[in-house]
Amino acid sequence: MPRLNLKKAAYLQRHLAGKVxxxxxxxKPVRYVGGVDVAYKRRVGIGVATLLExxxxxxxxxxHYITEVDVPYVPTFLAFREIPPMVGAIERLEKKPDxxxxxxxxxxxxxxxxxxSHIGVVLDIPTIGVAKSPLVGKVDExxxxxxxxxxxxYKLGPRLYVSIGHRVSLETAIEIVKNTLRNSVPEPxxxxxxxxxxxxxxxxxxx
DNA sequence: GCGACAG
DNA sequence: ATCTTGTCGC
Ligand SMILES: [Mg+2]
Numbered sequence: 717m718p719r720l721n722l723k724k725a726a727y728l729q730r731h732l733a734g735k736v737x738x739x740x741x742x743x744k745p746v747r748y749v750g751g752v753d754v755a756y757k758r759r760v761g762i763g764v765a766t767l768l769e770x771x772x773x774x775x776x777x778x779x780h781y782i783t784e785v786d787v788p789y790v791p792t793f794l795a796f797r798e799i800p801p802m803v804g805a806i807e808r809l810e811k812k813p814d815x816x817x818x819x820x821x822x823x824x825x826x827x828x829x830x831x832x833s834h835i836g837v838v839l840d841i842p843t844i845g846v847a848k849s850p851l852v853g854k855v856d857e858x859x860x861x862x863x864x865x866x867x868x869x870y871k872l873g874p875r876l877y878v879s880i881g882h883r884v885s886l887e888t889a890i891e892i893v894k895n896t897l898r899n900s901v902p903e904p905x906x907x908x909x910x911x912x913x914x915x916x917x918x919x920x921x922x923x
Numbered sequence: 924g925c926g927a928c929a930g
Numbered sequence: 931a932t933c934t935t936g937t938c939g940c
Contacts, residue, residue: 753930754930754931755931755932756930756931756932757932758932789929789930789931790928791927791928791929791930792928792929794929794930795929797930797931798929798930819929819930820929820930821929824929825929826928830929831929831930832929845929847929847930848929848930849928849929849930850928850929851927851928851929852927852928852929877929
């Protein structure tokens with residue numbers, strides 16, 4: 717059942733954390749921004765990836781990927797639960813996003829590898845972590861999330877925490893997320909969340 | 924050792 | 931995140 721060896725999982729996270737790139741390394745100017753989220757129906761995960769035009773925040777396309785999820789949710793190990801459905805959905809996109817917003821933390825993590833960074837390193841794509849609640853660290857007077865003496869993220873709102881995922885600097889990540897806001901909520905992940913739940917409800921009718 | 928703890 | 935319908939209010 718719980719196929720998750722926390723000992724090995726933590727080791728893998730520390731290993732991959734060393735591969736996280738914290739400087740801008742993506743196509744500029746950004747044309748397409750992606751967003752990913754996952755909804756669940758029992759043990760079935762429904763991952764959704766959206767792709768929007770950066771300048772207009774208009775949805776261009778979105779795809780979903782359904783897969784069985786046997787890994788339980790364990791704080792700081794979220795990636796092992798959500799990466800499969802998220803990756804499946806991202807790979808189904810016809811166009812490729814220049815950077816992807818992930819509904820989770822990136823560098824704001826005990827071992828420096830939240831799900832947003834984990835996905836970025838594994839797929840080698842630029843990512844940004846956009847979480848709705850804190851995980852670690854303290855917010856200083858300027859809004860930066862400080863953890864172990866390092867500025868790992870930024871609190872953009874009461875329910876919005878931004879952090880480096882992969883191949884992007886914190887300042888650039890903050891700027892990009894700001895440009896995707898609609899009523900204080902990142903549009904790419906907001907839509908991914910909505911579509912994931914829509915697919916889920918379709919499944920409810922049947923089973 | 925105790926408590927916190929993304930989604 | 932999920933379980934779960936209707937209902938109050940703009
Ligand atoms: Mg989510």
